[in-house]
Amino acid sequence: MKIKLYCPSCLINRAFVESQKASDDPEIRLKSLLDSFKAISCNTNPNVTPAYLGTIRDRTIKKTSKNPDPFHEEKIISNQRAIELLPLAKNYIEKAETPSDKFRKACLISIVGNAFEFGIKDYHFDFNDLPKWIEEVEKDIGIDHIRKIERLANKADRILFLTDNAGEIAFDKILVEQLKSMGA
Incomplete structure (x- = not known):
């Protein structure tokens, strides 16, 4: 499935939820969220799949927060x-x-x-x-x-x-x- 118009908002909302679960520290939460926005933005094009962007988002949040499993x-x-x-x-x-x-x-x-x-x-x-x-x-x-x-x-x-x-x-x-x- 190629990316559709609504996909970025869902990816970003999931990044928000995941960054909240990844850390109790508000600064780390914000950094995780912003880093994931940047990673999603840099890798988005009309031919990319939402699953690929979701993987990038998840890996970015895990790396930034140092939490290997927010869920x-x-x-x-x-x-x-x-x-x-x-x-x-x-x-x-x-x-x-x-x-x-x-x-x-x-x-x-x-x-x-x-x-x-x-x-x-x-x-x-x-x-x-x-x-x-x-x-x-x-x-x-x-x-x-x-x-x-x-x-x-x-x-x-x-x-x-x-x-x-x-x-x-x-x-x-x-x-x-x-x-x-x-x-x-």
Whole structure:
């Protein structure tokens, strides 16, 4: 996804939240914020992705604040809540009648897990709403390449699976288990 008109404001808002979490010292907070503004500004162009700019922002704040993980506490809570919800997620998948449907449901669970985000303006993921999230993704996945992914996975000897959000790995584990059951 290339950068869109609204992306810089979201990146900057996240920089504000992250700099607040990175330090209790107001001077370090301000320096982290200003350094991240500069880093975002110097690296923004029409072809850059928001993820790339987000990585630059995060690295800048971590370096300036000397805090390697400003969202450490949120990640711990997210992991705990995701683990608590694993039985619900597994039950959802077990209701599928075919291996193909189980794979699809495992992919949908993994997609929902990717919604575990912190510091995004006007966005809050409520773990208690997991069934609603699953239902929404199931109804409107947007671009749906799950069957194509399944065909490719069935042909694969090995698969490298990358994760990026705390909490999501608990749900990704379910998808990895499905991939293993397919022989990948």
